[in-house]
Amino acid sequence: MTIRVRFAPSPTGYLHIGSARTALFNWLYARNVGGRFLLRIEDTDVQRSTEASTRSIIEGLEWLGLNYDEEIVFQSANFEKHRAAALRLIEAGTAYRDFTPKAERSDADIKQGIADRARAASAEGTDHRSNPYRELSMEESNRRAAAGEPFAVRLKVAPEGSTRFEDAVYGTQERSYAEIEDLVLLRSDSHPLYNLSVVLDDIEMGITDVIRGQDHLTNTHKQILIYEALGVAPPRFAHLPLILAPNKGKLSKRKHGEVVSLTTYRDRGFVPGAFRNFLALLGWSPDTDQEIMTLEELTRKFSLAGIGRANAVFNFSESDPRQWTDAKALWMNAEYIRTMPLAELVPMLKAELRASKLWREEYEEDEREWFEKTVDLIRQRFFTLKDFSEQGRAYFSDDFDFDPAAQKKNLYKEPRLKELLPDLAAKLEEVEPWTAADIEAALRAYADEANVKAGLLINASRTMLTGHAVGPSMFEVFEVIGRERSVVRLRSALPWSDMESM
């Protein structure tokens, strides 16, 4: 039998990185065993589900390169089937109508309410299955329903016994029926609830392995009960450890902002392969020390056995912009940027530069060689795709800003540079051929002649030509920026205009 797994997010917001990782693991597992990876949108909560969210999920998966094999299933399309199934369970006697009026609950303190109620229940030793309608006769139940009285449908959980399943990550899980209340399958407005819908859809989609977050671990027992009521064998389960915030609390958009949203990584210049690689290592580890892995390698090495049980902390600092996300993710992105084939990097850069209005079509034809050489030079010290249009702006445009700290350090400290630099420009005009080696020879010769350290001219030039105090080897920079532009920039008065004010 072919393995079939699914990623089943609810479209109630951006795609959370934890969800993205769940999708990744499902995808890797499916590809590793030659199975199929399906996508199901769990939009049963009509109030909170949005189309924008569905789009962001689809875009996110696409960005990560996680293609799904069949048509997307929208859970809301199966309402009627779910309803019918619940009603059949009443017929079968494994579920019953609960005519208790719906309790109104304010959304705000719902968590607190649940805890309080549970505390009270356990303190007073309330029987979970003391529902007065549980043993209502079928005739009476049918009569009241026919009379139009609203009812919820609850699963009838046996008083004694337990459910048990083998989790591929957490091992044998057992839970006494006494711990499980008669869960609601259908709301009194006849809206099917999560546990029912999941089971029914998983059955219909032929899901063989359910891989999802550990937050579903205990509820799995409820779902197994539903499978049993339905007379269907449950799939295999594998629960994934959670991804936590630095304080080991829940990682949420409300508290932590955009770091938790997958699209943030796309928008802030991550290479999808790098983020995917980083995500794969959160909670899973291969059987070797190799950490940089292509999708193919990840697929080949992936196995549920490599998944750990302890929750992972997503390590970032909210106060330090340089560590706005996990340092290792940032490192990995830089690693990808400086080592990936240019052929793969260039299309991403094209998009980035285009968005910043720095892209020129020539880069793809006449100036392709120059473009790739430049990219190859500057990518060595960039961390994100954004760096190419920001820090790297001077390579693609004559309109760039000067870093005040760089001006101060490399120019204003030595006013003589105001004369030296134009002289250097004159020397450079004579350099032939225009190569890093010849430029270096000319600059060093001039430094000797002017009796200044070469470093002085080099650092000053860097600031004049790029606006920065740091960057690649200056002679390479000269070469790439070109004779003409280099000379003009060395003679520019612009960088000196702020001298008085600093």
Next chain:
RNA sequence: GGCGCUAUGGUGUAGUUGGUUAACACGCCGCCCUCUCAAGGCGGAGACCACGGGUUCGAGCCCCGUUAGCGCUGCCA
């Protein structure tokens, strides 16, 4: 409150059927390289393997307890 899960340096993780100086990556520090900053090379700090008991000749690995964190406990998903 009940039930469940987890616990290896700051973070992510390795630690094979219990047996060496507890390994790798990120981060941090230093040195080298050097025109700056990275990268790279070399080296370093940092973990009495949550704590307390056992079992054993021997435990990070097994057992019990404690503590902490997390999850579930909803007519949310």
